[in-house]
Amino acid sequence: MKLREALASGRMILEEYEIEDAALEAEVLLRDVLRKTRVELYRELDNELSQQEYNAFRRSIRRRCMDIPTAYILGRREFYGRDFLVDNRVLVPRPETELLVQKAIEFAREYYAPLLADVGTGCGIVAITLALELPESTVYATDISGDALRVARKNCRKHDVSIRVNLLKGNLLTVLPQPVDIITANLPYVRESDLPLAGPVSAEPRLALDGGVDGLERIRQLCRQAGDKLRPSGHMLLEIGQGQAEAVTMLLRSLFSGAKIDVLPDLGGIDRIVCLSLA
Ligand SMILES: C[S@@+](CC[C@H](N)C(=O)[O-])C[C@H]1O[C@@H](n2cnc3c(N)ncnc32)[C@H](O)[C@@H]1O
Structure with a gap:
């Protein structure tokens, strides 16, 4: 043929x-x-x-x-111009997350040798890209899933950043050994009732998608932990789902009075990233 x-x-x-x-x-x-x-x-x-x-x-x-996602069949996905290994233990990286990385890089340029933490790292795209784009940086990358961290470890080796990306298993920021300059997080934000039963997304780990009843359970938990884990002039960047910007902004305002909060839309015009700046 x-x-x-x-x-x-x-x-x-x-x-x-x-x-x-x-x-x-x-x-x-x-x-x-x-x-x-x-x-x-x-x-x-x-x-x-x-x-x-x-x-x-x-x-x-x-x-x-x-309904197996193409990225799982190929065993890889491009993100920020680089190839990452992916399989059914991790979320398939989405292009919207590049905005989170781009903004984190802008903030990180304020620091010499910034210390960063990527929460819910999955296959490690955010943590590894930040480490590669910011050669003076050190990055903590946490995930509650040991399976996801095994994929992230392979990607760290592939991109030769194992020394600067510290993988930590645990709940959100609880495992972080010290406060950092920048926190990034693309946590699960899909409402339980909206989790797809068919289609390629249904093949992805539930742990990577399920944000509880209103989709914001993990994000709320993270915001409550962040006060102790951000340095005084730190920034936190959160990827969110459609229609979640107001709730997240209000929560951050109540937890961090006086901080600057911005919401950035993605290319489709959907509010996608919430940025908190303490100073
Ligand atoms: C939406 S995926 C994002 C993965 C990756 N950061 C990305 O952008 O492609 C969310 C990740 O958060 C992890 N996660 C879920 N609950 C968590 C928790 N309580 N603490 C740490 N990580 C968690 C999941 O295992 C999953 O890898």
């Missing part, structure tokens, strides 16, 4: 299963099997696929039809 035919048949199967962006997904899965760039794939559309390659492609398509 030619690459062009395999691509078309993969796309058709994904469409039958109502997978969004079926054409793009088929292309990404085929490129992964063949280890080819987009340009190479389209240049070689009339080449023949070996039986082994065809079988591997069909396997990937079948898994995608079973």
Whole structure:
């Protein structure tokens, strides 16, 4: 079978299963099997696929039809221009989280050798990106899931930051050994009742998504712990879900009177990041 035919048949199967962006997904899965760039794939559309390659492609398509996220099938996801290992032990990194990182980097430039803490680190994208973008920094990365931390450890090794990213297992900030300049957190913020039962998101760890009755249980807990774990001129950046900005802002105002609080929208115009600045 030619690459062009395999691509078309993969796309058709994904469409039958109502997978969004079926054409793009088929292309990404085929490129992964063949280890080819987009340009190479389209240049070689009339080449023949070996039986082994065809079988591997069909396997990937079948898994995608079973609602397994593409990132889990590929075993990786790009974030902030770098490749991270991911599997079903961690949330699939979302592009919105790049805004959290971008803003944290801006704040961190106020300090020489900043000390940072990333809470609920998952596969480590935020902590590792901060360590790489801020070469003088030291980063604590916490998660309550030992499974997630095992993936984060692999990513630390992959990006050669194991010495500067300290992985800690425990509840939010309780395991942090000292106050820090900047706290970042993309904690679970989906309302229990909104947790999807089908689709690729349902394959992600519940622990990474479930924010309790109103979606804000973990975030509230973190805000209450942050007073003791932020240095006097520190910043905290929280990723939030749609419609949560007002509740989080009000809570922070009640806990940190006099602090500056900003809300940043993502590219879709949804309020996505709440920034607390103590001084
Ligand atoms: C939404 S995921 C975010 C993962 C990663 N930071 C990212 O942006 O892709 C939330 C993470 O918080 C972790 N988590 C949930 N409850 C926690 C808690 N009480 N303390 C620490 N981490 C927690 C989950 O295990 C999960 O890895």
